[in-house]
Amino acid sequence: MSISQATVDVCNISEVSTNTRKAAKSNLNKNVIYLPGTDCAIKSQVSLSGHTSYRVGGPAEWYVAPRNIEMLQASIEYAKEQQLPVTILGAGSNLLVSDRGLPGLVIGTRHLRYSSLDPDTGLVTVAAGESIPSLAMEVAENGLEGLEWSVGIPGTVGGAVVMNAGAQNGCIADILVSAQILLPDGTLRTFTVEEMGYAYRTSKLQGSKLVVTQATFQLQPGADPAIVTATTKRNKEYRLNTQPYDKPSCGSVFRNPKPYSAGWLIEQSGLKGFQIGKAQVAPRHANFIINCGGASAGDIFSLIHHIQSHVQEHWSIALEPEVKMIGEFLAI
Template sequence: MAPAPSWPLALRQGVALANFTSWKVGGAAEWLAEPGNQAELVALAAWAQAQAMPLRCIGAGSNLLIADAGLAGLTLCNRRLQGSSLDASTGLVEAEAGEPIPTLARKAARLGLSGLEWAVGIPGTVGGAVVMNAGAQGGCTAEWLKSVRLVDPTRPEAPFDLPAEALEFAYRHSRLQAEAWIVLSARFQLEAGHDPAAITARTSANLHSRTSTQPYQQPSCGSVFRNPEPHKAGQLIEALGLKGLQIGQAQVSPIHANFIVNTGQATAADISALIEEVQRRVMTGRGIALHPEVKRLGFGPGG
């Protein structure tokens, strides 16, 4: 096992990653660190590069399935990499990668900045929202992102910026899903000059709509499958009578069929098997392929 760096960064060994995912599943990280600023993240990436070890970065763990066997190498969790600046006059917003996207949405609303009202119910970080082109209720990250600051783990000494146009955004997709680059921060261009009370009310209404129709009281990852337009994944699954379908302690939510919940002691293998079973039944019953929007780590090549 590689020696830890000599500088005072908190690296830990054998940390259970179940505590870092919203599904509450996943094996241990060989090494885990939670950098508190961009300089620490870059230094840790450089250490991993020098050790020739795998490097992965996670955020809130809300759209993530980590294998029961855990992850080799260094896992960076950016949830401490928080902070944002918002200009009420221009609508320009800059946020660190670990800033919770609901927090940023509320800050924007209080300043009368419109554009992130949809994001208040998404339990993820700014970095994750950029990578996945997160969206809800008719809005998505790509509509408002201006640019992103990145670090390439193979050249961590040279962080760089890319405009949103270079990220190849599509539905729940960005170029970053195929790259090893790590998001450090993001800039958004929102609409300034709105009534803060009106934007706050709209934001709160969006949150109520999500929490009243989705199983927020149980561990889940949010929506499991992308909507195969013009269909809705949840409607397809429900129409086949799959609400409540269970493998081990992983269950298709009785509240919302596009959610898989951990009913107690589910494993990542349980969840993975249930995802595949739902895919099989929807293909057999409707001839439609469901594609997960969940990011999988530790499941083999590319995962």
């Protein structure tokens, strides 16, 4: 069992803490800041539209993409020294960022990548920035069962752990052993699955200042790699054939209000194809809102509220968004 990780310069936390106090005012006037002793760059006014699957969103006041845990710790320490609010951004696949952008420091975790798997025990440890679909294919090719359902989820491990991502009657809570969490004070702690407080599409981490850095899953070893890979590929093809992945979206917009599915309620309300600006209820799957090209976050936000009010009127059911909306939006 081995872990591979790209070699990079490591931030020294105590050095960062001391030097940032001295350079606080001058640093914040620069367009690019390098944390002392590293090539870890914090950039100003970075558009977030390229960092979300919706392809919308205004600029981050400051943006950094650390490549290892030490750089992540240093970035959070820097934000603390500068009294900047912090937003953690993975693949941006379950996110709607305001057109006005986000204040403070946005930390992108998609470059935190490494994986370790043991084909004998089925234990798999992966960094928060690893792609869920890529991980599903990797473990399948090694004869490990348990992630076949996840191949169509367009997100990262970190985001999946936080929101208890799921599909086809499977979810993260079913396979998670533990998660390594970065606490607000900069220290790392391992949380067991019992400590995560999992429920349908949520965990105790949502809305907190706790940051997932890696996760360990228990999969089932000993399967025929060809069979597991074939099943995983079939699941991917099914998702591609039934859901609109040809245009930018965030995946499912609303949680399913059991015993109904949100998509069925929206479709039966006559909203398939309904459009506000360049945001549209997908004709292929009504629980998707797609960016038809040039949509704003405001268009999508308005369409979400229109759907909610329409379904409430027709079915007396309040649809709860699964997509996380961050930043300032105009009240509707």
